[in-house]
Amino acid sequence: MLRCGYALFWLLGSVLLICVVSPVKGEAVVTHEGSHLKLSKSSHSNESQHGHSSNATGIPIISFKWHHVETSYLVAFWMIKEKKKYILPLANREVIEANHHVTSVIPESALLICFGFILGGMIWAADKVQTFTLTPTVFFLYLLPQVILDAGYHMPNKLFFTNLGGILVHAVIGTCWNAASLGLSLWGCQMGGAMGISCTGDLDIGLLQYLLFGSLMAAVDPVAVIAVFEQVHVNDVLFIMVFGESLLNDGVTVVLFNVFDAFVSLGGPKIDAAEIIKGIVSFFVVAFGGSLVGLGFGLLISLLTRCTKNIQIIEPGFIFVLGYLSYLTAEMLSLSAILSIVFCGMCCQKYVRANMDENSVQTVRYAMKAFANGSETIIFVFLGISAIDKVIWVWNTGFILLTLLFVLVYRFIGVFFLTWILNRFRLVPLEFVDQVIMSYGGLRGAVAYGLAVMLDENKIKEKNLMVCTTLIVVYFTVILQGITMKPLVMWLKVKRAAVTEVSLLEKLTNKMFNHTLVAIEDISGQIGHNYMRSKWKYFEENWMSWILMKPSARKKQDQLLDVFHQLNLKDAMEYVTEGERRGSLEFVRNENSIIDFKKKSESESFDINNANISNDHGVMSNTRDPIPSVSLEMHEQTMKAVREAEAINAHHLLDQHLYKSRKQHRHRFSRSHFDINRDEKEVQEIFQRTMRNRLESFTSAKMGVKPPKTIVKHTQKEQQQKMPNGKSMDKAKTSYSGDEGSEGDSASGYDQSYMRATYRAGAGIENPAFMPDLDPMDLLQIPPWLAESELDSSMVALSHRAQVGLPRTPSNLRRLAPLRISTRSTDSFTLENIPDTQQMDSDQLPPPPPPRPPRDDGYV
């Protein structure tokens, strides 16, 4: 309830704000929304201005107000939609408590339409004229593309193409069947006199006009289908059948509509065989042309994203702009725009996801969903608003009821017949209940309405009747069928989409099945779809990926690796969450617990590190230990023990030691980069501190027991793992590359691999601690007293010193760990936890040599 209230409050605030702002801007349209809305608004405002200019001058003020309220309502409405889909609060505040239940029973689309009724009623009450209707231009050019692009971009490609045959049959033949049967039956009924009961007397509709009407009613509407089926999680195959059909039948609808439109204007007698053949040809041109345009743009997007390594910030823009362009281009060439944008999305999705930065991918995903959601909302609301209009309501009981009946019945007949044929060829036949849902899911929506409004009133006298009937059918299907869909699915016990948990073995076996099936098909001399798929995959991997993907992305495209990566990520996240739940993440950052643990069981912690590394980078270290394991629980036991004491100390230490930069943060603003504002020096310093920790723990281990080689390597792993984050590690590496000169070789003689590690990391090249064996004396160069005094002064300018060398321990560290302070360990967060053996060792060491010049000290 609190959240609810908050959302409401916020909404009201925004509405008020907009209301306040808008008058200030005068006639300017509120610019909060996307361009399409703006355009729609401006077109509306034009209309309304025209409409009122002929009237008295007083009225425009009222309409102007309403215009603003309407706009802000829409904005608010949109926001609600974003805000947990609280639709009812605005429409009906008393029902706030109930809204969860309401949305779970009534699909959102239905609610939105109802809300549209209310809004429309308000406008009507104020205006007495319906000012806002969903005009076809706005709908087709500004609202529809986003929804369809989203659908295409998130299309499960494999599923789609596996069922492509069935989808196409339903989309093409099914739609034609719907159109023809509806048109012919209505015409037959009129001939038979069933339409006689009309208030306007006889209907003036010919056969061609009936067919035209049938063709606009025939198409299942993608927007409505998405809206309804999104909430009813039916199984994948069923979903893709309905959804794919609704997307692909657009080509058919456009052609049918255009052809019949042309026929109507030609008039009956002039139609000959040539015209009909032309119509059929145009179907292929429109459908395939549209798809090709889409594919072309999809490839273009993929190519572009391949080259945007340095301008990642604009990557997401490409997809939207080019996707929209593909829609417009197809529309311009009078090809099927929906097919075009669907194929554009489907074609580019794989490459885009592989090429783009993870952030951009997320951005695209969310932006697309947001746009699609917004458009969908507006579409449905406008559908509702459009209802409140006196002009279009031409009631003809016979016509309307018959249309409804035929739409429903013929859909059922068509689906059952086509599925019956298809099932003879399908590996997994569609079951009876599936077919029922498919038929019942034949929702008509805004596309039909848009087409109906596009009808030419001069040619078709009963346009308003058709619009009205279309609206009724839309309401009936979206609201009634939408509401009953869920209960029906439950009642028929339709197989629901299973929540799948990925497992590696499963994926592996699936992959193996695919290979096996291809082999078996080959052996049995059959070119089935497995065979085709494998050929396509081969082609795709060798050519398309090569052209369209970044070289770096090409390597990791195997799904198995993907799953592996996901699982590892999940593990790591669980691990961290678990740590957080127990109150501290020290065990993650605090290297000591690992070190302690390492001493207990080296190999195990070793494994942990391997796992962690593979989590982060997907790069496995070259280990000698045969199989690294992924069991992350190992840490937890250690953590418990150390935590209590550490918590206090670590807190204190962190307080003292966190990098206190002087106010040097440059607040960079860059249009093309979205970097975290990070001072380079800070990175350096953090890096050096971390390095120092490594060294220290390493030597401590060294001085205890002679460590086996794995530990040495482990240190190297740790380094990578323990860097503040993956990126900074890379940065550090590169930024230090200059230092990597020949000096590194001077630190010779010790363990090769360790040398390499530290050398690469670039820190402490002159550091004597590198050669603890050769020069143990150097370990204790700074006497405590000296260290203290010096450090006091150094406290102030840590960042400055960071350029010269590492900062030293502040004085109060001594209090915490007096012994350590005297040695070279200075900035470790975890100082006091270093094992006892080490302390003993340092105790026994000879007195320190005189302090060195400060520059060297820095490296100590």
Next chain:
Amino acid sequence: MGSSSSSRNKIPNAQELMDQTGFSSAHLLRLYDRFECLDRDNRGYLRQDTVDFSSFVRILAHFRPTDRNRNKEGTQQELPNSRTRKLKFAFQLYDLDRDGKISREELLQVLRAMLGLQVTEEQLQSIAERAIQEADLDKDDAISFDEFKKSLEKVDIDTKMSIGFLK
């Protein structure tokens, strides 16, 4: 029908094979043609004399889609396209040394063959390790058939290991 039954006669133990595999005689004929086509030397065996026609058919029978109606009649023996048999078949693809367990080495070998050069050896190893961990219930570091079956419980084997034409 005459020609088909006469050509059926040239197939050795046709009736027995049909009973065992659930193939119809038309299927068997087609397979026989294919077999003869593959068997270029006309020796009656494929692959260095290890696969004769009946084993050829029996292997392919694993990939016949399950038909719901027929299985309910309660055939006395389990047809090769039952779920368990299909799983067994898949299991044997992993189990290279036929000891009833998928060891890590075997899994690695399969992985190597499938993922090829895309992945480093270490990644392969950790994938194999992870896969074994997922399925290995009795912690013997290998996957037995029961464990295999259990871990693939959710997979729709009937569809995934079926080929349309053999229906």
